[in-house]
Amino acid sequence: MKPFLALVKRDLTLGLRRKSQIYQPLVFQLLVVTMFPLALGSGAKTLALIAPAVIWILALLASLLTLDQIFKNDYDDGSVESYVLTSYPLPMSVMAKVLAHWLLSGLPLVLFSPIIGVLLHLPASSYGILMLSLLIGTPMFSFMGSIGSALTMSLKHGGLLLTILVMPLLTPVLIFGASAVVESSLGNSASQPLLLLSGLLILSITLIPFAAAAAIKINLE
Amino acid sequence: MKPFLALVKRDLTLGLRRKSQIYQPLVFQLLVVTMFPLALGSGAKTLALIAPAVIWILALLASLLTLDQIFKNDYDDGSVESYVLTSYPLPMSVMAKVLAHWLLSGLPLVLFSPIIGVLLHLPASSYGILMLSLLIGTPMFSFMGSIGSALTMSLKHGGLLLTILVMPLLTPVLIFGASAVVESSLGNSASQPLLLLSGLLILSITLIPFAAAAAIKINLE
Amino acid sequence: MSEFFNMGGYAFYVWTSIGLFFLAMLIDFISLSMKEKSVKRNILSFLRRKKNNK
Amino acid sequence: MPIITAQDISCQRGNFLLFKPVSFSLDFGQSLLISGPNGIGKTTVLESIAGLRGLQQGRLSFKDQDLSKFKDDWFENSLYIGHKTGNKKELSCLENLRSFLQIQGIEVSETQAEDALESVGLAGYEYQMAGSLSAGQKKRLALARLLLVKFSVWILDEPFVNLDVSGCDWLLGILDNHIKNKGILIITAHDNKTIKEKVTSELILESVGL
Amino acid sequence: MPIITAQDISCQRGNFLLFKPVSFSLDFGQSLLISGPNGIGKTTVLESIAGLRGLQQGRLSFKDQDLSKFKDDWFENSLYIGHKTGNKKELSCLENLRSFLQIQGIEVSETQAEDALESVGLAGYEYQMAGSLSAGQKKRLALARLLLVKFSVWILDEPFVNLDVSGCDWLLGILDNHIKNKGILIITAHDNKTIKEKVTSELILESVGL
Amino acid sequence: MTKSYRRNDGKLNMHKQRTNALLRFYHKLGSPPSFYRISGYFLKWLLLIAIGLTIWGMYDGLVLAPADYQQGDSFRIIYVHVPAAWMSMFIYGIMGVCGAIAIIWRMKMAEAVMLASAPIGAWFTFIALVTGSLWGKPMWGTWWEWDARMTSELILLFLYIGIMATYSAFSEDSRKAARMAALIAVVGVFNVVIIHYSVQWWSSIHQGSTVSLMGKQHITWDMLRPLLVMAFATKFYYGYSMLKRARIYLLETESHKRWVQDIITEKKS
Ligand code: HEM
Ligand SMILES: Nc1ncnc2c1ncn2[C@@H]1O[C@H](COP(=O)(O)OP(=O)(O)OP(=O)(O)O)[C@@H](O)[C@H]1O
Numbered sequence A, B: 001m002k003p004f005l006a007l008v009k010r011d012l013t014l015g016l017r018r019k020s021q022i023y024q025p026l027v028f029q030l031l032v033v034t035m036f037p038l039a040l041g042s043g044a045k046t047l048a049l050i051a052p053a054v055i056w057i058l059a060l061l062a063s064l065l066t067l068d069q070i071f072k073n074d075y076d077d078g079s080v081e082s083y084v085l086t087s088y089p090l091p092m093s094v095m096a097k098v099l100a101h102w103l104l105s106g107l108p109l110v111l112f113s114p115i116i117g118v119l120l121h122l123p124a125s126s127y128g129i130l131m132l133s134l135l136i137g138t139p140m141f142s143f144m145g146s147i148g149s150a151l152t153m154s155l156k157h158g159g160l161l162l163t164i165l166v167m168p169l170l171t172p173v174l175i176f177g178a179s180a181v182v183e184s185s186l187g188n189s190a191s192q193p194l195l196l197l198s199g200l201l202i203l204s205i206t207l208i209p210f211a212a213a214a215a216i217k218i219n220l221e
Numbered sequence C: 001m002s003e004f005f006n007m008g009g010y011a012f013y014v015w016t017s018i019g020l021f022f023l024a025m026l027i028d029f030i031s032l033s034m035k036e037k038s039v040k041r042n043i044l045s046f047l048r049r050k051k052n053n054k
Numbered sequence D, E: 001m002p003i004i005t006a007q008d009i010s011c012q013r014g015n016f017l018l019f020k021p022v023s024f025s026l027d028f029g030q031s032l033l034i035s036g037p038n039g040i041g042k043t044t045v046l047e048s049i050a051g052l053r054g055l056q057q058g059r060l061s062f063k064d065q066d067l068s069k070f071k072d073d074w075f076e077n078s079l080y081i082g083h084k085t086g087n088k089k090e091l092s093c094l095e096n097l098r099s100f101l102q103i104q105g106i107e108v109s110e111t112q113a114e115d116a117l118e119s120v121g122l123a124g125y126e127y128q129m130a131g132s133l134s135a136g137q138k139k140r141l142a143l144a145r146l147l148l149v150k151f152s153v154w155i156l157d158e159p160f161v162n163l164d165v166s167g168c169d170w171l172l173g174i175l176d177n178h179i180k181n182k183g184i185l186i187i188t189a190h191d192n193k194t195i196k197e198k199v200t201s202e203l204i205l206e207s208v209g210l
Numbered sequence F: 001m002t003k004s005y006r007r008n009d010g011k012l013n014m015h016k017q018r019t020n021a022l023l024r025f026y027h028k029l030g031s032p033p034s035f036y037r038i039s040g041y042f043l044k045w046l047l048l049i050a051i052g053l054t055i056w057g058m059y060d061g062l063v064l065a066p067a068d069y070q071q072g073d074s075f076r077i078i079y080v081h082v083p084a085a086w087m088s089m090f091i092y093g094i095m096g097v098c099g100a101i102a103i104i105w106r107m108k109m110a111e112a113v114m115l116a117s118a119p120i121g122a123w124f125t126f127i128a129l130v131t132g133s134l135w136g137k138p139m140w141g142t143w144w145e146w147d148a149r150m151t152s153e154l155i156l157l158f159l160y161i162g163i164m165a166t167y168s169a170f171s172e173d174s175r176k177a178a179r180m181a182a183l184i185a186v187v188g189v190f191n192v193v194i195i196h197y198s199v200q201w202w203s204s205i206h207q208g209s210t211v212s213l214m215g216k217q218h219i220t221w222d223m224l225r226p227l228l229v230m231a232f233a234t235k236f237y238y239g240y241s242m243l244k245r246a247r248i249y250l251l252e253t254e255s256h257k258r259w260v261q262d263i264i265t266e267k268k269s
């Protein structure tokens, strides 16, 4: 087995074994969605108005909760050495880690989003665009998170610092993603924001693994 | 110095030294608040409508981010033994930990809330009630969090589990807190929800230290 | 007969509800017996391990 | 009548008994070395004795009181230092030492604490954060507590680990002193011949067959 | 020409040089014990040699190539096991061992891995999660890697810690074998006389005076 | 010192008084081996009765009962929705009680019953939510409404999930896990009550009058009978599922004991 596949497989095994990593972000989303109507105290109209924003912000927050674990875990128990102290290119290992993280945390968010939509009274016509936009957007959470996690892995309380580092970088994703859903819920075409989102994704795939690899190297020094 | 005071002092020193524990929840709040207008893509009216809900939900989420550290830190480095293996009553030590946590994370949220209010166009008349309701409500976050943290301290990835355990328990606080602000922003009297909130707080102070102490004991077994 | 399945136009809602009800019970039932099997298998293998070690 | 008695105690981990039940009794001035191969349950039994976890079977008593019921007296007389040292990495060595003792209700002056740090070889590290100490220095910081508490029972899990040669000698001296002063010591250690000669009794844990 | 040469290397922690610059060179079949008191910088220098951190001063080369520039060859020939063992607590022993090797690009069959576990004394623990092992067992699991890699350079930081007597003997045997087979060993250890006799050279780190 | 002796004496006297047959039965149930044996007799019957009642209830409810004059045939969802909703609360009540017993008296059987109840309780909650939602669409034109009862039912589901997550997070040490989960269950009981009233209080001041959800309509016996039958059917299935899980829990946690090993090897040979 190639080191790339071995790393993906190891992380998937770990994730499936912990389980919590998969279903807890979903439950978190559900919980916060429940809080909204409770705290708002008003009818369905406001809810539908803010639904796209809330869904996207929650997807972001839910991924943020697991982002710090991309590398922190491996740093804490020392297993980061298994892919740093090897001649296999580090950016490829970063790719593998990001892929595994997305499969475990991003994909479930995409698949789960219609339920959140129902709870927030999102118009039925927008579900397709909602899922599509999340499908393009969530991988970027994992990519950006890999930089943040690589930078904060040696800190004990890096989680919040990571949030602060990563969130501003993710605002474009959030803006395009949410606006795609807003447009489609208003009956307009959502192709422009979706195209921009895809552009960002391609950029992330080509550049970020190198940045994250550099961050790991710096952090270990 | 009494063990109670010694524990509070130690935790305050730690918190002030880590700093991040104090300012990161505030920055987190600020960041998410800025996301809302971006993702909503609409005017001030919607914002003002959802302001009380968003402020309270964010206060809850921001505290949740630090709740797991109440006991987890002490468990990880073994210093939990310093107050478990002693004849000083454990519920008192829990009290001390909760007090320190609130001073470090809850109080700043209370003091910071007017700024968030301004950003979300909250009507000027409600700031007093906003701060008052947070002042009564945020200690309960720390109290409930102490149970959750005691339960999850031995887990490596307890943060999300804690969220799931604690959030349902905090819904009443959220409902009463937010509705106090909503009422006052509509020009009504907010005394009823505030009274209910105070009742919950008194209940928490008297019962929760015992529950958290039990949780610690069980977890250490 | 088809009238029965049609449920006065509410077929989707009624049959999905009832279907989910039985599906959930079935999953519960199956997971129970699978769990029982695996627990027993684990204990047996442990007993064998101990016997061999002796 | 011995001060500490253990009758047929054993511990469990994940539904299995770890070792054959053992009994021992200790009086003032006596010491016990618990030994056995890796994974037999030494750490587990020490934690149970210290009061961090319950016993699976058997009875442990201190001054004729059952420890599963009356723990206060025991907590006021015993000190446990385990694999995890219990130092806070964001506190300096001095703060670590003093706050640990204060939480236990023991008040020491700053000079006393500084003297203790000096004698464990951490002079000059008083204001360094515990997180940036080396492995052996962390252990030394934890052991400094021994110098300042007046507890009669010391429970130590592999205290020699990570210490250098002079550190081991220092610790041996301290332990010796404690026993001579009518203290009680319960300890685990691998591969340290010298401690074997020092203790008054040794308990070898054996695995349970089926 | 020796395979590994270090010229006047030293490391820094928080703005201070830790120890007087040292030099050494190692050829196949040679071994080096790095010793010195607690906190002198042994762990730090091992991490630098392994490639986890940079050197503060001096030059380290492997097969005549400067290690600060060309690391691939070095990474393909060296294995580092430090204070942190690098086991994932949610993976079983078998999975831990195999996935570590696969990530390094080494493929071993399940039976090979099982045999390695058996010879480190973890037979019967193949499917137990690494998180629920005892301190010594965790160390053994990490050391099992030594049996399966073909790397010529081993860099071990206090590998004897937490091992019981038979574990230490086993490890000594393995190290002996490695050196006999023309391997290279860089190791730190406190208080283990036997290893001092086994190694071909010893490097004692000394603190820099002011 | 003397205190502890007196305690022991007290205990001895207690033992002598335990001659009551009912009490003896209770204590037998409290011991794992006899619980395992006794529950073995019930299992098959519980399942058979549950299946029989379900067939009756479904036939009665879907075929025999007349359509509602207002809701038409969609009202038939009642025969799964309401029994499931009732069970979701009933089971949580049981878990709260058993959780308290498990924490205070450390009784193993209470742990077993509490843990064994969680998955099936979560399923019933899930069914109540989904079927309610499926009912809401044709009736109110929306899948979901943030009304008091529905909100607290949703939060009940979260509590169930929290309890199960706690248990599985500590799966390495099942007894510890059980007591942790028990603590959540107990705290949760208070909370369900508080949430229910707080949500009711909250929605009553903001929304004029919500859709009258479960208003007291006159229900004929023909419609009521299948409902009651299904209510019993779910109770019996709960009995089966819970007992079986409790037995598995006992096997797992007592696997080092003689009686478990006897049972296992005996079944095999
Ligand atoms: C997701 C949506 C729903 C949820 C979560 C829900 C939940 C519940 C719960 C918890 C109960 C038990 C209440 C008790 O016995 O105190 C219940 C009973 C009931 N529900 Fe629903 N429900 C939902 C939707 C509906 C809808 C749409 C209808 C009909 C239009 C309906 C009709 C009933 C009836 C008739 C009862 C029995 C009333 C009684 O026992 O007093 N429910 N539901
Ligand atoms: N993160 C850090 N920041 C600053 N100084 C540090 C840090 N970690 C270690 N040090 C200091 O660096 C020195 C060397 O530490 P190192 O861990 O290399 O020592 P060591 O020789 O391995 O000791 P030991 O025998 O105790 O393991 C110590 O004096 C320590 O105080």
Ligand SMILES: Nc1ncnc2c1ncn2[C@@H]1O[C@H](COP(=O)(O)OP(=O)(O)OP(=O)(O)O)[C@@H](O)[C@H]1O
Residues within 6 Å of the ligand: D013, D014, D018, D037, D038, D039, D040, D041, D042, D043, D044, D045, E131, E132, E133, E134, E135, E136, E137, E162, E164, F172, F173
């Ligand atoms: N969390 C756990 N869950 C399940 N089993 C565990 C757990 N922790 C330890 N064990 C098992 O319990 C046994 C005893 O562990 P313990 O740490 O007490 O051993 P020890 O005698 O201190 O060993 P060492 O000499 O290696 O420190 C080991 O076999 C280990 O596999």
Ligand SMILES: [Mg+2]
Residues within 6 Å of the ligand: D042, D043, D044, E134, E135, E136
């Ligand atoms: Mg141990």
Ligand SMILES: [Mg+2]
Residues within 6 Å of the ligand: D134, D135, D136, E042, E043, E044
């Ligand atoms: Mg070191």
